[in-house]
Amino acid sequence: MTTDTTAPSGRERAIARFAELVRTGEVEEHGGGLRLGIDLGTANVVVSVVDAANRPVAGGWVHSSVVRDGVVVDWAGATGAVRGLLADLESRLGHRFDRASVAVPPGIGAGDVRVFENVVSAAGPEPDEIVDEPVAAARALGVTDGCVIDIGHGTTGVSVLEGGRVRLSVDEATGGHHMTLVLAGAHGLSYEEAEAMKKDPRRRDGVLGVIRPTLDKMASIADRVLAGVDVPVVHLVGGSSSFSNAPEVFAARLHRPVVRPIEPLFVTPLGIPMTAGEEDPS
Numbered sequence: 001m002t003t004d005t006t007a008p009s010g011r012e013r014a015i016a017r018f019a020e021l022v023r024t025g026e027v028e029e030h031g032g033g034l035r036l037g038i039d040l041g042t043a044n045v046v047v048s049v050v051d052a053a054n055r056p057v058a059g060g061w062v063h064s065s066v067v068r069d070g071v072v073v074d075w076a077g078a079t080g081a082v083r084g085l086l087a088d089l090e091s092r093l094g095h096r097f098d099r100a101s102v103a104v105p106p107g108i109g110a111g112d113v114r115v116f117e118n119v120v121s122a123a124g125p126e127p128d129e130i131v132d133e134p135v136a137a138a139r140a141l142g143v144t145d146g147c148v149i150d151i152g153h154g155t156t157g158v159s160v161l162e163g164g165r166v167r168l169s170v171d172e173a174t175g176g177h178h179m180t181l182v183l184a185g186a187h188g189l190s191y192e193e194a195e196a197m198k199k200d201p202r203r204r205d206g207v208l209g210v211i212r213p214t215l216d217k218m219a220s221i222a223d224r225v226l227a228g229v230d231v232p233v234v235h236l237v238g239g240s241s242s243f244s245n246a247p248e249v250f251a252a253r254l255h256r257p258v259v260r261p262i263e264p265l266f267v268t269p270l271g272i273p274m275t276a277g278e279e280d281p282s
């Protein structure tokens with residue numbers, strides 16, 4: 001008997017389906033009990049909807065620059081982005097949301113958390129749950145213990161979870177933004193041209209070697225955080241882990257297996273409205 005270890009799990013299928021729902025604007029049939037999640041990131045604001053069984057139902061996103069270093073720097077832009085995404089989502093779903101779960105970078109101060117909450121309530125729904133970003137990622141991945149490394153646009157976040165809670169978390173300012181700067185310098189491009197080149201899967205030849213030292217810098221941040229910490233497996237998420245060589249660069253420095261799920265950009269947003277400890281949503 002052979003086992004197909006490459007077959008995606010229910011979790012992976014849910015993440016892939018959520019990415020598809022965001023990109024196409026489709027809405028999935030659902031069993032009710034809809035929950036809304038909101039992710040205010042440095043590069044993207046993402047909204048996500050799951051049903052009572054934690055199955056992805058709908059999503060939406062917009063590129064934005066309303067958050068920097070885990071702090072809301074553009075109040076009007078942030079509330080406008082959330083309001084616009086919600087209006088679109090609610091009309092596609094034929095459902096109005098009174099409440100939302102909101103993700104925040106782990107370890108930010110109470111005042112900064114309050115600003116995230118205020119952005120959401122100014123856009124409409126009452127924030128009824130504040131979720132640490134790595135906890136959201138872990139929920140989508142179905143893990144409660146271990147390490148989640150989130151490489152987004154602005155920062156590298158390294159978190160160790162125990163029993164579904166953050167035990168240790170460090171966020172440092174190295175992210176996809178820095179890869180874009182390096183790429184722009186290497187190829188004599190504007191920032192916008194370099195950002196487009198970086199995300200174009202057909203142009204990987206001129207990209208992978210150039211961004212590798214930045215990936216390695218991120219891995220070295222994680223290596224410092226994880227020194228002496230017993231985590232057998234590391235989960236890599238966030239848009240900047242999309243490169244084919246990312247798991248290998250991290251594994252070489254961390255001396256541990258590094259797994260990157262399908263569609264790493266959408267893992268944290270999907271997990272925000274999920275309830276913890278549910279069955280595999282296959």
Ligand SMILES: Nc1ncnc2c1ncn2[C@@H]1O[C@H](COP(=O)(O)OP(=O)(O)OP(=O)(O)O)[C@@H](O)[C@H]1O
Nearest residue numbers: 041042043044152153154155176199238239240242
């Ligand atoms: N296919 C891709 N290949 C390479 N990089 C990508 C790809 N798609 C997105 N990115 C990069 O991922 C980053 C955005 O990822 P993500 O949405 O996880 O960040 P964020 O949550 O907005 O930022 P942060 O977590 O730092 O606040 C950007 O730097 C973007 O250029």
Ligand SMILES: [Mg+2]
Nearest residue numbers: 041042152238
């Ligand atoms: Mg993020």
